[in-house]
Amino acid sequence: MSRLDAIGFDADDTLWHNETFFQMTQAHFAELLADHAERDHLMDRLLEAERRNLGIYGFGIKGFVLSMIETAVEVTEGRVPASVIGEILAAGREMLAHPVDLLPHARETVEALARDHRLVLITKGDLLDQERKLAQSGLGDLFDAVEIVSEKTSATYARAFAPEGSEAALMVGNSMRSDVRPAIEAGAWGVFCPSELEWELERAEAPDHPRYRRIAHLGELPDLIAAL
Structure with a gap:
């Protein structure tokens, strides 16, 4: 565990x-x-x-x-x-x-981790569109909380992980700028899961930090979490 x-x-x-x-x-x-x-x-x-x-x-x-x-x-x-x-x-x-098309390993990974962890979806963008995509994904019931925000900062992650504290939390995402670096700044682990296509405005340097990890795809996340 x-x-x-x-x-x-x-x-x-x-x-x-x-x-x-x-x-x-x-x-x-x-x-x-x-x-x-x-x-x-x-x-x-x-x-x-x-x-x-x-x-x-x-x-x-x-x-x-x-x-x-x-x-x-x-x-x-x-x-x-x-x-x-x-x-x-x-x-x-x-x-x-456009219909929602889940990435490989997304469903099984979320389902596996939902058994033993509190899951929080933390995303930015248009409220109506993000709510639509979450509903169509079929994953909504697996998340204990959903945060749709205008920007992701260290304060965003501190608030999202407040019940447990950031030191007992991990954030995974495809953006070094929005998902990894500010989560680490908040005291959580930051896991970079690169996507095939990357928007230029989300690029940033990988942090040199002991709470930073990189995985090739979401299917690797449960084993990584179990080993931490």
Whole structure:
């Protein structure tokens, strides 16, 4: 039995696919604006808009769509056709309606750990969209608590793990910036489970810390926890 009481899970690209749909939509966005901007330049402009708008729109699909529209207006110097704006909005609606596709080992790992630990889902993004995905995932009943936040900080993890204390908790996720480093700062273990696709704004250096671990996939998590 592990000495850990609470296990925190990230959601997007840790339990289910997410970045794949953003990448597909970005490819469609590039096609729509192909007559106005070269693809790499357009993606750089879009990333700049996303970074600029995080503090206003937050994380999630809706903010992403607004950043695409803003970028389209900028690169066309205000001449973007209404039909293109319509296509961008339609792409956003399609993303919001996309079925949830669990990642390998997600279900069995969560089910196994739920037997002996308090599980907390800690995710950021749009409230309605994250609630929808959790409900469709079929994993919702396995979590003792759900935290949907605008940003993940050390205070976020201290609050989420408050009943047990951060020193008896572990957070696993695919983002070094949001899931690993602030959890370690809060006193918990931080486990990096890399995803196939990574959003540039979530990148950070791996911490040189005794409470940091890396796994190849979620299937390795139960054995890791048992060994701590």
